[in-house]
Amino acid sequence: MNNGILLAVDNLSVHFFTEDGLAKAVQGVSFEIHKGKTFALVGESGCGKSVTALAIMRLVPDPPGKIVSGRMKFKNENLLDLTEKRMRNIRGNQIAMIFQEPMTSLNPVFTVGDQIAEAIKLHQKKDAEQAWTDSVEMLKSVGIGDAERRAYEYPHQMSGGMRQRVMIAMAVSCQPDLIIADEPTTALDVTIQAQILDLLDELQRQNGMSILLITHDLGVVAERADDVAVMYASRIAEKAEAESLFSNPLHPYTRGLLKSVPQLGFEGERLATIPGIVPDPLHFPAGCKFHPRCPVGGKDKRCQTVEPELRQAQAGRHVACWYAPGYETKQEREEYESKYKQ
Amino acid sequence: MAEKTAQQKSWGVSYGQMVWREFKKNKLNIVSLVLIIILFALAVFAPFLANDKPFMVRLDGKLIFPLFSSLTASDYSIFLAAAVGIWQLILIRRNRKRVEPSARGQMLARQLMINAAVLLAGSVLFFVFIPRRLDATDYKGLINSGRATDAVFAPVPYGYARTDLGVREQPPGKEHWLGTDDVGSDVLCRLIYGSRISLSVGFVAVGISSLIGVFIGSILGYFGGKVDFLGMRFVEIMMAIPVFFLIITIVAYWQRSLFNIMVIIGLTTWTANARFVRAEFFKLRNQDFVQAAVSLGLPLRSILFRHMLPNGIAPVLVEATFGIAGAIFIEAALSFLGFGVAPPTPSWGQMLSLGVSTTGRFLWWLTLFPGVAIFLTVLAYNLVGEGLRDAIDPRLRKAA
Numbered sequence: 001m002n003n004g005i006l007l008a009v010d011n012l013s014v015h016f017f018t019e020d021g022l023a024k025a026v027q028g029v030s031f032e033i034h035k036g037k038t039f040a041l042v043g044e045s046g047c048g049k050s051v052t053a054l055a056i057m058r059l060v061p062d063p064p065g066k067i068v069s070g071r072m073k074f075k076n077e078n079l080l081d082l083t084e085k086r087m088r089n090i091r092g093n094q095i096a097m098i099f100q101e102p103m104t105s106l107n108p109v110f111t112v113g114d115q116i117a118e119a120i121k122l123h124q125k126k127d128a129e130q131a132w133t134d135s136v137e138m139l140k141s142v143g144i145g146d147a148e149r150r151a152y153e154y155p156h157q158m159s160g161g162m163r164q165r166v167m168i169a170m171a172v173s174c175q176p177d178l179i180i181a182d183e184p185t186t187a188l189d190v191t192i193q194a195q196i197l198d199l200l201d202e203l204q205r206q207n208g209m210s211i212l213l214i215t216h217d218l219g220v221v222a223e224r225a226d227d228v229a230v231m232y233a234s235r236i237a238e239k240a241e242a243e244s245l246f247s248n249p250l251h252p253y254t255r256g257l258l259k260s261v262p263q264l265g266f267e268g269e270r271l272a273t274i275p276g277i278v279p280d281p282l283h284f285p286a287g288c289k290f291h292p293r294c295p296v297g298g299k300d301k302r303c304q305t306v307e308p309e310l311r312q313a314q315a316g317r318h319v320a321c322w323y324a325p326g327y328e329t330k331q332e333r334e335e336y337e338s339k340y341k342q
Numbered sequence: 343m344a345e346k347t348a349q350q351k352s353w354g355v356s357y358g359q360m361v362w363r364e365f366k367k368n369k370l371n372i373v374s375l376v377l378i379i380i381l382f383a384l385a386v387f388a389p390f391l392a393n394d395k396p397f398m399v400r401l402d403g404k405l406i407f408p409l410f411s412s413l414t415a416s417d418y419s420i421f422l423a424a425a426v427g428i429w430q431l432i433l434i435r436r437n438r439k440r441v442e443p444s445a446r447g448q449m450l451a452r453q454l455m456i457n458a459a460v461l462l463a464g465s466v467l468f469f470v471f472i473p474r475r476l477d478a479t480d481y482k483g484l485i486n487s488g489r490a491t492d493a494v495f496a497p498v499p500y501g502y503a504r505t506d507l508g509v510r511e512q513p514p515g516k517e518h519w520l521g522t523d524d525v526g527s528d529v530l531c532r533l534i535y536g537s538r539i540s541l542s543v544g545f546v547a548v549g550i551s552s553l554i555g556v557f558i559g560s561i562l563g564y565f566g567g568k569v570d571f572l573g574m575r576f577v578e579i580m581m582a583i584p585v586f587f588l589i590i591t592i593v594a595y596w597q598r599s600l601f602n603i604m605v606i607i608g609l610t611t612w613t614a615n616a617r618f619v620r621a622e623f624f625k626l627r628n629q630d631f632v633q634a635a636v637s638l639g640l641p642l643r644s645i646l647f648r649h650m651l652p653n654g655i656a657p658v659l660v661e662a663t664f665g666i667a668g669a670i671f672i673e674a675a676l677s678f679l680g681f682g683v684a685p686p687t688p689s690w691g692q693m694l695s696l697g698v699s700t701t702g703r704f705l706w707w708l709t710l711f712p713g714v715a716i717f718l719t720v721l722a723y724n725l726v727g728e729g730l731r732d733a734i735d736p737r738l739r740k741a742a
Contacts (some may be wrong), residue, residue: 057637061628063567091639099637105630109357118648119638128448170638227441 004175006210007033007056007203012070014048014055016222016281023281023340025051025065027063027234029159030310031227033178033194038204040225040242042218042257042279047231049214055182056212057097058087074178096171101181102163106155113139116173123174142199155256161192165199173201180212185220199226218261222246230254233279234267236310239318250313250324252296288322300338345601346722356438356446357652364733371729375724385537386424389417392531394501396481396493409496415468420538422464426457429525500528502535511699514707521707523696529707532688533715539689540719543604543673544666550608552662555615560646560654563623564615570620577613583612586672594679600683603676608671615661622654629653656734667720674716690716 033039041049050060054060055067058079059126063328067126072079074095075193078089099105107115116135120126126134132151139147142165155163164184171179181200185193204211213225221228231240238251249255256274276293279285285292287304297303303322313319313326321327328336365371383393395408433453482499498519505527507535514521520529541637562573589606596602626632627650674691676682683689690712697709699703 059633059636086641088641091637093639097634097637099630099634105634107631107635107649110649118644122638122640122644167634170634325362330484341549 003034004034004282006035006074007212008071010058010071010073010075011053012049012052012055013068014060014065015068015122016065018282024234024284025281026055028235028310029070029231029236031058031229031236031239033210033212034226035177035210036204036208037226038213038224040213040215040221040228041231042228044216045229045283048234048281049231050182052231053097053182053212053214056180057091057095058082071137076083077225089123092119092176094176095178095180096174096176098164098167098171098179098184100180101187102160102167103187106163106169111152111154112158112163116151116166116170119170120173135169135173138173139166141171141203142166142172143195144169160188161196164188164192164196166191168196168199168202168203172207175207176209178210178212182214183216184213185217186215193220200224201262204294218257230257233284234281236287236318237290238322239310241316244317250317250319250321250327251290251321252294253290256293256295288320290321297321359438361733365729367428368729368732370725371733372724374722376730377451377547378726381541381719381722382424384534385541386420388447388538389413389496391496392498392500392502392528392534393496394481394499394504395477395479396495396499399481399490399493400487401484401490405492408465408477408479408481409742412475413472414474415465415472418468418472419461419465423461425588426461429630430454439617461623469673498528498531498534500531502527502532502688511705513705521705523693523705523708524699527686529711533690535713535717536663536688536690536693536712537719539600539683539687540670540673540716543600543607544670545722546604547607547611547669548662548665550605551610551612551665552615552658554609555661556619556651556658557610559616559619560611560623560651563620564627564642564646564650566624566627574620577616580610581613583610586675589672589676590679590681593676598681598684600687603673603682604669607672611665611668615658615665618661619654622657623650626654627649656731659734660727660731663723663730667723667727670716670723671720 008030009032010030012029013024014025016023016025021142029048029052031039031041041052043049051060051065055070056072056079058067060067067080074090079090082090089305091163106112113132113135115130116138117131120134120138121128124134136147136151139151143164144150144165150158150162154317155166157191158166161222164187168184179200184200185196188196198277200211201224203209213221215221227240228242228245230237230245230251232253238245238249238254240250245254246258249258253274256272259272260274262271274293279289279292287302288294288297288307291298291300291303294303300322306322308314308320308322308327310318311327313324319327359485389409393409395414396623397409398405399405399408430453434450437446437449437453481490481493484491489725500518504527508526509518509522510524510526512522514529518528518530522528523532532611554649558573558577562570562577562601588610589603592606632645632650635645640649671680673689674694677689677691678695680692680695682692685692693708693712694716697705699705
């Protein structure tokens with residue numbers, strides 16, 4: 001059963017103790033990433049997906065952030081139990097990260113070849129010359145032409161797409177088992193986006209690594225991901241294999257998201273939107289956090305007061321919604337009816 | 343061959359070159375820099391410029407070279423330091439042409455280490471093997487008496503420690519271009535030797551304060567939180583102490599030596615540096631490339647001093663040039679008050695204090711010339727500091 005699972009995140013909660021109060025950025029998030037597969041974490045800005053990624057790397061800024069509960073089993077270790085020294089060894093070497101902003105993620109005072117070589121030198125214990133050759137090799141493998149020459153360039157001499165390629169080269173340089181790509185294409189041109197994602201796909205096929213893809217772009221998810229979790233306001237709303245999630249979304253929020261993606265041949269006046277805004281993590285609504293915007297259970301008293309847990313509704317489908325088909329047994333349903341609907 | 347030049351071109355312009363280009367644009371910066379270089383040259387070649395011993399002289403029919411044989415171990419060490427310094431500059435130029443940018447840092451570190459070792463070993467050798475000679479021969483007297491002939495003197499034929507009560511408190515004239523002080527020493531000669539004191543105080547004190555400041559500032563800025571809170575209170579306590587009076591107190595307890603003054607100034611003036619570096623690191627801490635460096639699992643040492651410091655070093659460099667000016671000023675003030683280096687070692691501040699003689703006479707040349715020397719030196723360093731700041735700032739803005 002455990003076979004094939006690279007990273008199992010279990011009941012992860014991250015809180016930020018800010019001056020304005022307690023912000024529960026991530027609550028009870030659980031998911032598994034399989035070896036060699038792509039897992040997508042989807043959600044609007046501020047839903048906690050980036051914080052989840054940082055938590056896996058143990059890079060949540062502390063203070064004010066703190067991982068208050070959870071287990072993250074990576075291979076056979078709980079990442080939260082490791083010493084900082086052991087964690088440093090894992091970062092870059094076994095779990096690497098690609099950041100959203102290629103413009104600022106590279107150090108302006110070093111050449112790109114140098115930045116890749118440093119990680120190789122450190123994690124693979126190679127001498128400077130070998131590391132440099134390797135880093136040129138890495139640049140070639142991410143499709144940078146004339147890599148021998150470009151390795152000597154500084155980040156400011158490169159375009160955004162190029163820099164993101166360099167970031168990817170840096171991330172895969174030590175052949176990590178897991179790559180966390182935090183909105184890797186958001187800051188890029190649409191034409192470049194596809195190239196970068198293709199590149200990630202290809203590298204994944206070559207090295208057999210897993211990818212945690214964090215994005216708000218459902219188009220990207222549909223094409224690239226094997227498994228998907230949709231996050232809303234600090235919790236996972238729905239979790240499934242990509243195909244079944246797209247063909248049959250169970251959570252009203254997922255349905256709303258899918259409806260707001262333009263389809264080829266779409267001829268309506270206006271794209272559908274989800275009314276309302278993402279709640280502020282300092283003032284989450286009571287009950288189901290989606291209820292103020294929910295077209296299904298918005299007026300339901302239970303939705304307003306009791307938060308549904310993430311539960312298996314159908315085979316391979318997890319969802320957190322009272323109204324999702326299969327969420328409750330008939331008996332539970334009746335119990336509820338008698339309690340709330342007098 | 344053609345291939346090689348093509349590769350060199352692709353190395354692009356280094357950060358240092360960019361800053362230098364920007365720095366060059368302002369004429370005033372160049373003038374100040376030249377002034378500083380002249381000061382350095384004066385300090386290094388002081389024994390050849392002002393010396394009461396002739397380069398060569400025929401004494402009782404025998405040709406001797408008293409000036410060269412009277413050079414002390416510290417003179418030789420200073421020459422060696424200057425030579426090593428110039429050699430290092432040549433090496434940096436050469437690195438830029440021959441070594442690929444990524445290997446330059448390591449190369450520079452290695453060269454610096456080798457040169458420092460050479461300098462240290464050379465100085466030790468000089469101090470061991472060159473005996474302290476005290477040549478008290480009065481060559482001018484010998485020439486006057488006719489025993490010595492064919493003498494070639496330095497441009498300023500006086501020693502800084504030579505007293506001649508016959509010519510005390512003389513205004514500038516043909517014999518003594520800038521006059522003499524209360525014990526008949528030549529003012530110009532003492533000014534030239536005084537530049538050695540000023541420069542060494544400036545550089546050593548700033549070296550110490552920069553090292554301490556950068557180290558403490560980077561730790562406070564990187565960790566923030568409680569470390570920063572406690573650290574900053576310590577910095578504030580240090581800042582609350584009036585440095586000048588602290589120095590006076592410490593000097594009063596210990597000896598009045600140049601070494602003490604340098605160390606004390608260094609140990610008490612690092613707070614500004616620490617605060618600048620802390621502020622820079624606070625800013626850098628949340629930059630994506632620092633996060634990226636952390637997420638690559640790089641060790642703290644590398645993150646702090648390899649990735650963050652070069653991005654936040656600009657204010658330290660600027661502060662260092664201002665700091666040199668400040669240290670020179672503090673030394674002058676201390677010496678003026680009589681807490682500085684002990685006579686006969688020449689110091690500009692101490693010369694300044696002789697401007698009003700014990701008889702109550704106002705000796706304008708003793709006030710004016712050392713005053714001008716202090717003023718020009720401090721001004722030059724401040725201007726270079728300001729030029730450096732302007733040259734670095736737009737670069738930083740572009741890079742960020």
